[in-house]
Amino acid sequence: MSAPSDTIASSATASAGSNVGSPTSSTVAPPTAAAAAAAAAQQQASPARRQGLMSSITRNIFGTGGRDRSDRSSQIDLVTQEGSIKKEAWTLMSRGNTNKTRMRTLKNLQESPRTSPQPLRRQLTIKHRFARIFSDNSNNEHMHAAALVMKNRNLQVSTLEGIWHETQDMLGDPETKDATLKAIIELTLTQHTQLGLALRHTFFEKIRDMGCEDGTIKWLNALSEDCRNVNGFEKAMDFLVADWMQSVLSQEDCPQANKVIQLAEQLVMYNSAFVCEASMITLVRSSCSRCARLLDPLTSPCLELLTTIQKYSELPRSELPLLVATLCCLVVINRFCEQAWSVARNLLNSQLGHRTRNILVEIMKSGQQSLQIPGTDRGRIIRSLRGAVYFMVQSTWGTQKIESVRASPAFVTDALECAVGTDPVVCNDVLAGIKRLVIKYGREIQHIAWQRIVRMFHVVHEMIKVDESYLICRPILTSLLDQLEQLYLDFGYSGSSEQ
Numbered sequence: 001m002s003a004p005s006d007t008i009a010s011s012a013t014a015s016a017g018s019n020v021g022s023p024t025s026s027t028v029a030p031p032t033a034a035a036a037a038a039a040a041a042q043q044q045a046s047p048a049r050r051q052g053l054m055s056s057i058t059r060n061i062f063g064t065g066g067r068d069r070s071d072r073s074s075q076i077d078l079v080t081q082e083g084s085i086k087k088e089a090w091t092l093m094s095r096g097n098t099n100k101t102r103m104r105t106l107k108n109l110q111e112s113p114r115t116s117p118q119p120l121r122r123q124l125t126i127k128h129r130f131a132r133i134f135s136d137n138s139n140n141e142h143m144h145a146a147a148l149v150m151k152n153r154n155l156q157v158s159t160l161e162g163i164w165h166e167t168q169d170m171l172g173d174p175e176t177k178d179a180t181l182k183a184i185i186e187l188t189l190t191q192h193t194q195l196g197l198a199l200r201h202t203f204f205e206k207i208r209d210m211g212c213e214d215g216t217i218k219w220l221n222a223l224s225e226d227c228r229n230v231n232g233f234e235k236a237m238d239f240l241v242a243d244w245m246q247s248v249l250s251q252e253d254c255p256q257a258n259k260v261i262q263l264a265e266q267l268v269m270y271n272s273a274f275v276c277e278a279s280m281i282t283l284v285r286s287s288c289s290r291c292a293r294l295l296d297p298l299t300s301p302c303l304e305l306l307t308t309i310q311k312y313s314e315l316p317r318s319e320l321p322l323l324v325a326t327l328c329c330l331v332v333i334n335r336f337c338e339q340a341w342s343v344a345r346n347l348l349n350s351q352l353g354h355r356t357r358n359i360l361v362e363i364m365k366s367g368q369q370s371l372q373i374p375g376t377d378r379g380r381i382i383r384s385l386r387g388a389v390y391f392m393v394q395s396t397w398g399t400q401k402i403e404s405v406r407a408s409p410a411f412v413t414d415a416l417e418c419a420v421g422t423d424p425v426v427c428n429d430v431l432a433g434i435k436r437l438v439i440k441y442g443r444e445i446q447h448i449a450w451q452r453i454v455r456m457f458h459v460v461h462e463m464i465k466v467d468e469s470y471l472i473c474r475p476i477l478t479s480l481l482d483q484l485e486q487l488y489l490d491f492g493y494s495g496s497s498e499q
Contacts, residue, residue: 450495
């Protein structure tokens with residue numbers, strides 16, 4: 001059995017050194033001859049030792065034979081140290097070969113070893129895991145291991161463009177589409193710093209042509225770095241997201257809806273400057289229409305998107321009536337009450353606050369007419385009326401009063417009086433709001449406001465007589481009359497005693 005290479009080399013070097021340094025030796029070999037002998041011994045021993053080490057590691061990790069080793073060595077030779085691809089790889093990826101060969105070549109390119117130093121056992125383990133990315137049972141651990149390989153190898157821009165040119169046609173083949181798309185997504189994720197503007201724009205155009213799918217959404221997130229970087233397609237990104245939003249929210253059940261809403265939210269958060277007014281109108285209108293039409297798990301994400309638009313962009317003024325009406329319908333539903341009130345409070349505190357308050361007043365004043373229109377959704381109108389009463393009372397004299405849109409009780413009670421005759425439930429909500437006003441500010445209410453409040457009491461009393469459905473308002477009306485009498489006895493009532 002031959003000795004290891006480092007033992008032979010060290011023995012030869014030591015022997016040569018001892019001969020040179022001996023003063024009594026008459027047959028001293030020249031230094032060049034000794035060095036040549038050591039180098040020859042090392043060249044003869046090193047390949048065998050390396051081959052034995054590779055065989056041992058391959059057997060321990062993969063348990064495969066020589067055929068797999070030869071295939072793996074051919075994979076290693078596809079990528080150069082400079083980050084380019086050899087001629088053999090371009091030939092195998094060309095359209096003249098079968099799709100199976102092209103896919104195997106594309107996968108082998110991703111399985112190429114690191115250019116940075118890495119222990120061999122760890123390198124082969126990562127390669128083995130990365131090969132499983134194309135299997136049906138791949139998981140996040142394998143994806144992460146694959147990313148470790150790709151992140152440490154930067155390919156040239158021309159190489160990336162060449163790979164795309166040679167493999168893009170496989171995205172149109174149903175048999176190779178999923179695997180090719182997965183490889184392109186991984187390439188986009190790991191080589192995002194190397195992608196030029198032209199290739200970024202090309203990728204975006206391909207995503208738009210393929211349409212809204214799980215794979216294209218993931219690809220767009222990878223390309224834009226979760227909408228943080230839209231260079232190369234900044235003028236078209238908002239239109240694509242708006243079209244996707246309109247498409248997925250118009251469907252009753254779309255599996256990509258949550259992902260598209262999150263994509264739109266990230267776009268507004270990080271690049272609202274590139275979202276034009278037309279796209280913003282589409283985002284707001286699609287969200288409001290969905291919330292008003294269906295109450296499902298997508299309602300909460302839509303409200304979060306509207307909150308993000310308020311924080312990071314400007315709400316289109318043309319969509320304000322639709323948004324306010326939608327919030328009025330949602331605030332009376334317990335699971336959406338907090339979110340809807342948060343969005344409405346932001347509106348009332350913004351520069352659109354007074355316009356929002358006027359829309360609430362208009363909803364209450366037009367409620368009776370809206371109910372008389374044939375074919376209208378009575379339940380939706382009642383919910384909007386109740387929500388308008390809630391917002392008006394809460395923002396004017398409620399626990400979360402908003403000073404920026406402060407209005408006199410006389411102004412508010414005039415609008416509330418219009419909503420009393422629409423529905424018994426709405427009437428009950430109005431009386432509950434008046435009760436809160438009397439308890440909190442009874443001694444401060446002015447004469448004109450008391451006139452309207454007492455007149456409202458008379459209207460409700462007459463409606464109880466003629467319509468049995470208004471009997472639910474009798475307890476709270478009785479309580480209000482008792483409070484009014486107590487204020488009169490305590491000299492806190494500033495209205496007309498005749499009323």
